[in-house]
Amino acid sequence: MTEIRSPQTRSPDIKSIDAAARRLDGHARRTPLLTSSFLDEIADRRVFVKAECLQHTGSFKFRGAWAAVSGLDSDTRAHGVIAFSSGNHAQGVALAARMHGVPSVIIMPIDAPRIKIENTRALGAEVVLYDRMTEDRDAIGAELSAARGLSLIKPFDDVQVISGQGTTGLEIAEQAAGLGISQADVLVCCGGGGLTSGIALALASRATGLRARPVEPSGFDDVTRSLATGTRQHNAAAAGSLCDAIVTPTPGEITLPIMARLCGPGIVVTDAEAMRAVALAWSRLKIVLEPGGAVALAAALFHGEQIKTPDVICVASGGNVDPDIFARALATLGD
Amino acid sequence: MTEIRSPQTRSPDIKSIDAAARRLDGHARRTPLLTSSFLDEIADRRVFVKAECLQHTGSFKFRGAWAAVSGLDSDTRAHGVIAFSSGNHAQGVALAARMHGVPSVIIMPIDAPRIKIENTRALGAEVVLYDRMTEDRDAIGAELSAARGLSLIKPFDDVQVISGQGTTGLEIAEQAAGLGISQADVLVCCGGGGLTSGIALALASRATGLRARPVEPSGFDDVTRSLATGTRQHNAAAAGSLCDAIVTPTPGEITLPIMARLCGPGIVVTDAEAMRAVALAWSRLKIVLEPGGAVALAAALFHGEQIKTPDVICVASGGNVDPDIFARALATLGD
Numbered sequence: 001m002t003e004i005r006s007p008q009t010r011s012p013d014i015k016s017i018d019a020a021a022r023r024l025d026g027h028a029r030r031t032p033l034l035t036s037s038f039l040d041e042i043a044d045r046r047v048f049v050k051a052e053c054l055q056h057t058g059s060f061k062f063r064g065a066w067a068a069v070s071g072l073d074s075d076t077r078a079h080g081v082i083a084f085s086s087g088n089h090a091q092g093v094a095l096a097a098r099m100h101g102v103p104s105v106i107i108m109p110i111d112a113p114r115i116k117i118e119n120t121r122a123l124g125a126e127v128v129l130y131d132r133m134t135e136d137r138d139a140i141g142a143e144l145s146a147a148r149g150l151s152l153i154k155p156f157d158d159v160q161v162i163s164g165q166g167t168t169g170l171e172i173a174e175q176a177a178g179l180g181i182s183q184a185d186v187l188v189c190c191g192g193g194g195l196t197s198g199i200a201l202a203l204a205s206r207a208t209g210l211r212a213r214p215v216e217p218s219g220f221d222d223v224t225r226s227l228a229t230g231t232r233q234h235n236a237a238a239a240g241s242l243c244d245a246i247v248t249p250t251p252g253e254i255t256l257p258i259m260a261r262l263c264g265p266g267i268v269v270t271d272a273e274a275m276r277a278v279a280l281a282w283s284r285l286k287i288v289l290e291p292g293g294a295v296a297l298a299a300a301l302f303h304g305e306q307i308k309t310p311d312v313i314c315v316a317s318g319g320n321v322d323p324d325i326f327a328r329a330l331a332t333l334g335d
Numbered sequence: 336m337t338e339i340r341s342p343q344t345r346s347p348d349i350k351s352i353d354a355a356a357r358r359l360d361g362h363a364r365r366t367p368l369l370t371s372s373f374l375d376e377i378a379d380r381r382v383f384v385k386a387e388c389l390q391h392t393g394s395f396k397f398r399g400a401w402a403a404v405s406g407l408d409s410d411t412r413a414h415g416v417i418a419f420s421s422g423n424h425a426q427g428v429a430l431a432a433r434m435h436g437v438p439s440v441i442i443m444p445i446d447a448p449r450i451k452i453e454n455t456r457a458l459g460a461e462v463v464l465y466d467r468m469t470e471d472r473d474a475i476g477a478e479l480s481a482a483r484g485l486s487l488i489k490p491f492d493d494v495q496v497i498s499g500q501g502t503t504g505l506e507i508a509e510q511a512a513g514l515g516i517s518q519a520d521v522l523v524c525c526g527g528g529g530l531t532s533g534i535a536l537a538l539a540s541r542a543t544g545l546r547a548r549p550v551e552p553s554g555f556d557d558v559t560r561s562l563a564t565g566t567r568q569h570n571a572a573a574a575g576s577l578c579d580a581i582v583t584p585t586p587g588e589i590t591l592p593i594m595a596r597l598c599g600p601g602i603v604v605t606d607a608e609a610m611r612a613v614a615l616a617w618s619r620l621k622i623v624l625e626p627g628g629a630v631a632l633a634a635a636l637f638h639g640e641q642i643k644t645p646d647v648i649c650v651a652s653g654g655n656v657d658p659d660i661f662a663r664a665l666a667t668l669g670d
Contacts, residue, residue: 286623286654319621
C-alpha cells in the first residue's frame with residue numbers, strides 16, 4: 001500500500017488561488033448561494049447551495065480550465081491545448097480555449113452523455129473518442145500532445161486547475177461571511193479531487209470555521225476510503241454510476257495529500273439519493289443538476305447524521321445531463 | 336370601447352420603486368443575468384436572461400409581495416393579508432407574510448398546478464379554492480377581507496406591488512450598465528402587467544436606452560392588442576394556455592397606462608414556442624422555467640424579426656411547473 005505523500009512538484013496554495021481569481025475576474029461567473037425553506041426542513045438544518053451549474057458551460061470546470069489556459073505563456077498557448085474528460089472538463093477547456101482564440105483537442109470516452117460530446121464540438125473543439133474499458137486515455141493524450149505541440153490540461157491533478165477550482169472556495173468564504181456563517185461543513189461533489197482540494201485550500205486560509213468534505217457515489221468512494229485509511233485506494237469498477245461526471249479510478253497525486261491534510265471525512269450517497277436530490281433541486285431551487293453534481297446536496301438531505309454543524313453548504317458542481325436521465329429523476333417526485 | 340386613461344389614484348414611480356428596493360434589500364435575491372453562446376446563435380444576437388426563477392419562491396412575485404406587506408403599517412399588517420392568484424403571487428405573499436410573522440389567506444383557482452397549491456400551504460398560508468369559470472374571486476376576496484380585517488394584496492394592480500416588481504428593472508439597469516449595454520429591448524413575460532410596468536418605469540429613469548416590451552401567449556394577448564389599438568382589450572377565453580401563470584382577462588387599470596406610455600410593441604408566442612424555450616433554458620442555462628416564465632425567452636429566440644436591437648434582455652419570470660409538463664418540454668429536445 002502506498003502512503004499518502006505530496007509529489008515532488010509545486011503545490012497549489014492560497015497564492016496560486018488568489019492569482020487564478022484575478023485571471024478569472026470578468027470571465028467566470030460569481031455563482032449564487034441558493035436556499036429553500038423546503039430543503040432546510042428535509043435536512044433539519046440550514047442548507048446553502050453554491051450553484052456552480054450556473055457557471056459557464058454548466059459546471060465549475062470552466063474555472064480550472066480558464067486558470068490553466070490563461071496561465072500558459074502566449075507562445076505555448078498559441079499551439080493549442082488538449083484535454084481528456086467525461087464531459088464537463090471538456091466543455092470548460094473547449095470554451096476557455098475558444099475565448100483565448102486557440103485550438104483545442106478533447107479526448108472523450110465513447111460512452112459519455114451524447115449532449116456532452118455534441119456541446120464540446122459546438123464549442124469549437126476537435127473531439128477524439130476512446131473506449132474507457134480498453135484504451136489508455138493518458139497514452140492517447142501524450143501522443144497527440146507531442147505530435148501537435150499541444151499543452152495537456154489535466155482534469156484535476158494540475159496546480160493551475162486546482163487553483164482555478166479553488167476560486168469557488170474564495171467565493172464561498174466571502175458569501176458565508178456575508179451571511180454571518182462562521183461554522184459549517186462544506187460538502188463537495190468529488191471525483192479526482194480538484195474541486196475539493198482547491199476549496200479546502202481556500203477555506204483553510206479564508207474561513208477557518210468552514211471545513212471541506214468530499215461526497216462520492218456508492219461504489220466509487222476512493223477518496224472517502226483513502227481519507228479513512230490513510231492509504232491510497234482505488235475503485236473496483238471503472239464505470240457504472242449515474243454519477244458518471246465524478247467517477248475516477250483513484251484520487252489525484254496532488255489532490256489527495258491536500259484533502260488528507262485539510263478535509264473532514266467523506267460521505268457516500270447512492271445513485272437513488274443523487275437522483276432524488278436532482279429532483280429536489282429542480283423543484284425547490286429551480287436549478288438543473290446532473291446526478292454527479294447533486295451528490296453533495298444528497299448528502300446534506302439524506303445523511304444529516306454524519307453532519308454536526310447547524311449550517312451546511314453544498315457545492316452543486318454541474319448540470320450537464322441527458323434529458324431522459326433528468327426525466328427519470330423528476331419521476332421520483334411522485335414517490 | 337374604453338380609452339386608456341390613468342385611474343384617479345396615486346401611481347407608482349421611480350421614487351416608490353427606489354423605496355421598495357430599500358425595503359427589499361437583504362430579503363429578496365439579486366438574480367443573475369445569464370448567457371449562453373448556444374442561445375446567442377439561435378437568436379442571432381446576444382441574449383441576456385434575468386433569472387427571476389431563482390428568486391425566493393421561484394418567481395419575481397416575491398418582490399411585489401414583500402414590497403406590499405412591508406409597506407403596510409404594523410397595526411394593519413398584524414391582522415394578516417389576503418391574496419388571489421394562479422400560484423406564483425400566492426407563494427410570494429405567503430412567504431412574505433410568514434417572514435413578517437403575520438397570517439395569510441390565499442384564494443386560488445381549483446385548477447392551479449397542484450404543486451403551487453401544496454407549496455402555498457407549506458409556506459404557512461390558509462388556502463381557499465374557487466372555480467374560475469363560475470365564481471368571482473374578487474367578491475370572495477372582499478368578503479374574507481372584511482370579515483377578518485385582512486389587507487388585500489392584489490396580484491398586479493397595486494402601487495406597492497408594481498413598485499416591488501420594478502426593482503427587477505433597477506437591477507437590469509445596473510447589470511446592463513456593468514456589461515456596457517446601452518441599447519436593448521427588455522422582453523417581459525406579461526400577465527396583468529405588474530412586472531412589465533414596474534420594469535418600464537425603472538428603465539425610463541435609469542437606463543433610457545433600454546425599452547420594456549410585453550410578451551404574451553397566443554390567445555391571451557390582451558396587452559399586446561391594447562397597446563396596438565390604444566384601447567383596452569379583453570381575452571376571449573379565461574383559461575386554456577400552458578402559460579397559465581400569465582393569463583389574465585385584461586390589463587390592469589394602473590399598469591396599462593404606464594405600459595401605453597413607456598413600452599414598445601408586444602410580442603406574441605405560441606405554447607409550443609414557450610415549451611421549446613423551457614427546454615433550451617434547461618439545456619443551456621441550467622435553470623428551471625414554467626411555460627409562462629419562458630415566453631420572453633421564446634420571443635427572443637423565435638421572433639427575432641420583431642426585435643431591432645443587437646442585444647436583447649429577457650426576464651425569465653418564474654419556474655413553478657408540474658413535473659409532467661416539464662417532461663413534455665424536455666421531450667421537444669429530440670425534435
